[in-house]
Amino acid sequence: MTKNEIIQILDDWNFWNRDQKIGVSRPIYISKLESLFSSNQVITIMGPRRAGKSFIIRQMIKRLINSGYNSKDIMHVNFEDPRFTESGVSLLSKIFETYREYISAQNTPILFIDEIQEIEGFEKWVRMMHELSKAKIIISGSNALLLSRELGTLLTGRHLDMEVFPLSFGEFLSFNNISLTGKLGLIGRESEIKGALRKYIEYGSFPEVVLSEQKKEILLSYFEDVITKDLLRRFKIKKAQDLRTIVKYYLSNISAPSTFKSIERSLDMSITSVKSYTGYLEQAYLVFSLKRFSFKVKEQEKSPRKIYAIDTGLCNAVGFRFSENYGRLAENVVFVALKRKQNLNPNIELFYWKDIHHSEVDFVIKEGLKVTSLIQVCWNMQDEKTRNRELRSLHKGMKDLNITDATIVTDATEGEEKLNGHTVKIVPLWKWLLAEVG
């Protein structure tokens, strides 16, 4: 590629000669980025395709410019741009040289390198630039492992990570122009917020989906993109049909426990394929697996895992029966909210709990070495039998783990319950979500 071609592409992405669309602001991520910025480390921004990483980068650039940076000292390059016809580290070097020559040669620049996993061998280049203090570097990508593993070995202790997820319920409300300032903001608006929650669960919270009327079409095209670009192409998978089968299986079996073996049997696929595909899906941030809590690591590894999806809209778009499974989708929403919390506090670990009598608690939250709280999602508290079963399980879990802090998340019921001599909070999902971070 010629330098002229390169500069044209860069010009389209940057604020040098134009303003850029930055969309609805996402202050949670901007303040986290700002706090990471003060360190002298490489910053990574990771998250699923279309979660809004590039928009957040632009919001950050705008912020820097507003705080006094010269727009020319900041460069954003996005390797998703199909006009890049070359690749590899040589392209990266050429882009940097071109930028230095045409745009800014003096100050140490800030480089935002987007979808960097497209560049094979990027880690060495990033490390060299960082060590020689040639630039402040922020990289982003849609593959969890690629970024953390490769960087982990090359940039040990030299990078700070931030994960971007689709919108939290709080962000979702602000994208829908529903603003809730302070406690007063909630009064008289319950039904509006509950209606919004239903949409949040049905269509999920990818920003573009939230803002568009063509929700289902967009979700299906995201699904295809993840399958073809993030999975088939990236991992050079030949058996496309098998991959689709397992993705659909997971997305329609959220919250159900499974083992590699049980999937091998029900999908008639080799256990090696099941294992490696599952790993790829997790790397692409499409699904997460939740392990059973145990004090013994071996038992933890052997027990069935539960799978949750990054976005309930995706589950519904690929054929999950929404109305029959509202409770499970709500549980998925709680799980993703806990993952979001984990992003901000990496000390948190998540599990589910189950005893030999099949009593279950949906989520166990561990902080450092200590289990700190339990969460039970119960979608049918009005039904006496369900209510008693869920309370009994939670009671057992609290006793087994010696925990006093527990919450039951419901569709509508609110109140308290005494269990084990301790007060358990009963909170409707919408309230619980708004009380969580973001």
Ligand SMILES: Nc1ncnc2c1ncn2[C@@H]1O[C@H](COP(=O)(O)OP(=O)(O)O)[C@@H](O)[C@H]1O
């Ligand atoms: N903050 C935002 N405000 C408005 N729209 C957004 C915002 N973030 C993302 N979008 C919409 O979602 C699409 C995907 O976002 P993008 O930032 O490109 O995701 P990623 O870089 O994570 O793949 C954008 O093209 C835009 O339509």
Ligand SMILES: [Mg+2]
């Ligand atoms: Mg992007």
